[in-house]
C-alpha cells in the first residue's frame with residue numbers, strides 16, 4: 076500500500092512538472108511571438124517615418140534641405156501619402172499610448188535592472204563609469220555627473236578632465252578618481268587605456284567647446300563605440316554631435332540627452348529647417364530617426380524619450396538650477412550599463428535597454444528635484460538634489 080502511494084505521488088509530481096514545463100514553453104513561445112510582432116510593426120513604421128520625414132540619416136551637414144511631409148498632414152488627394160500619414164499617426168499613437176498606462180510597466184523594468192546587493196560581488200562589478208568633461212570654466216558639471224553615478228550605485232567614477240580642472244574637482248570629493256589628461260597631447264591614448272575597464276561613458280558635462288577637446292571627445296566616442304560601451308552624450312558633447320552627427324549615428328548603445336536649446340540646434344543641423352515647436356513628440360521621433368534610431372531624451376516639463384515615445388512626468392518642482400542635467404547624465408551612465416547587462420542576461424525583454432535606462436534616470440532626477448524642493452524650496456541646488464539620490468532611488472525602485 077505504501078509502495079503504491081509512493082508510486083502515485085511520484086507520478087503526480089512528474090505530471091505536475093510536465094504540465095509546468097509545457098506551460099512555460101507555451102508562454103515563452105507566446106512572448107516571442109508578441110515581441111516579434113511588435114518589433115516588426117515598430118520597425119516597419121520606423122522605416123516609414125524615416126523615409127517620409129525630412130530626416131534621413133545624414134552624416135554630412137552639407138546635404139541639400141528636404142521638405143518635411145511630417146510638418147503637416149499631406150493634402151487629401153495624395154492617396155498613398157495619406158495612407159502613410161495614417162500609419163505614421165498610428166506609430167506615434169502606439170508610442171504615446173505609453174504616456175500614461177505604461178509608466179508602471181517601465182518602472183518595473185527599471186526595478187528589474189537594478190543589481191542586487193550581495194556579498195558575492197567585488198568592487199567594480201556594479202559599474203565603472205567614465206566622465207569625459209571638466210575644463211577651466213566648468214568644474215561643477217563633471218563633478219555632479221560623476222558623484223551622481225556613484226550615489227545611484229556605480230562602484231567607481233572616473234573623471235577625465237583638463238589639467239587645471241583636476242585639482243578643483245578632486246577637492247570637491249575624495250570619492251572620485253580624477254585624471255588630468257584631457258588637454259595633454261596624447262589624451263586619446265591616455266584615456267583609451269582605461270576603456271577596457273569602463274562599463275559606461277558620459278561625454279560632455281563641462282567639456283567646453285575648444286577644438287582640441289572636442290576632437291579628443293570624438294576619438295573617444297569612436298573607440299568606445301568600437302568596444303560596445305554604452306555612451307551617454309550631454310551638454311558640449313551634443314555640440315560635437317550637432318557638427319558631426321556621424322560620430323554616434325546608428326549606435327544603439329548611445330543615448331543623447333539634449334535640453335530644448337540643444338535639441339533645436341541638433342534638429343536644425345540634421346533637418347536643415349526649423350523644427351515644428353508645437354509638436355515635440357513628432358520632432359523627437361524625426362530626430363531619433365535621423366540619428367539612426369538611437370535613444371533620445373528631450374528634457375523639459377515632461378521628458379520625452381524615443382524610440383517610440385515614452386514620457387516621464389514624475390513630479391519635479393519649479394526650481395531650475397544649473398546642474399540637474401549633469402545629475403541626469405551621470406545616473407544614466409550607470410543605468411545604461413545595468414540595463415544592457417540585464418538585457419544580455421535575458422532579464423529584460425520587449426523594450427530597448429537604453430530606453431529603460433533613460434526612463435529610470437529621468438524619473439530619479441525629477442524625484443530628487445521634488446524631494447530637495449520640499450526641504451529647501453527656492454534655495455534648492457543640485458548638491459541638495461544629489462543628497463536625495465539615495466532616498467529617491469529607494470522610493471522609486473526599491474519599494
Ligand SMILES: NC(=O)C1=CN([C@@H]2O[C@H](COP(=O)(O)OP(=O)(O)OC[C@H]3O[C@@H](n4cnc5c(N)ncnc54)[C@H](OP(=O)(O)O)[C@@H]3O)[C@@H](O)[C@H]2O)[C@@H](O)CC1
Nearest residue numbers: 213214215216279280281282283310311334335336397398
Ligand atoms: N556648475 C557647472 O559647472 C555647470 C556647468 N554646466 C556646463 O556649462 C556648459 C554649457 O552648457 P549650457 O547648457 O549653459 O550651454 P548652452 O547650450 O550654450 O545653453 C546656453 C543657453 O541656452 C539657453 N537655454 C538653456 N536651456 C534652455 C531651455 N531648456 N530652453 C530654452 N533655452 C535654453 C539659455 O539661453 P538664455 O535663456 O540665456 O537666452 C542659455 O543661456 C556645459 O559644459 C555644461 O555641462 C552646466 O551643466 C550647468 C552647471
Ligand SMILES: Nc1ncnc2c1ncn2[C@@H]1O[C@H](COP(=O)(O)OP(=O)(O)OP(=O)(O)O)[C@@H](O)[C@H]1O
Nearest residue numbers: 334374375376378391397398399400401403437440
Ligand atoms: N520645466 C520642467 N519641469 C520639471 N522638470 C524639468 C523641467 N525642465 C527640466 N526638468 C528636469 O530637469 C532635468 C535637467 O533638465 P535641464 O533642461 O535643466 O537640463 P540641462 O539644461 O542640460 O541641465 P544643466 O544645467 O545640467 O546643463 C531633467 O531631468 C528634466 O526632467
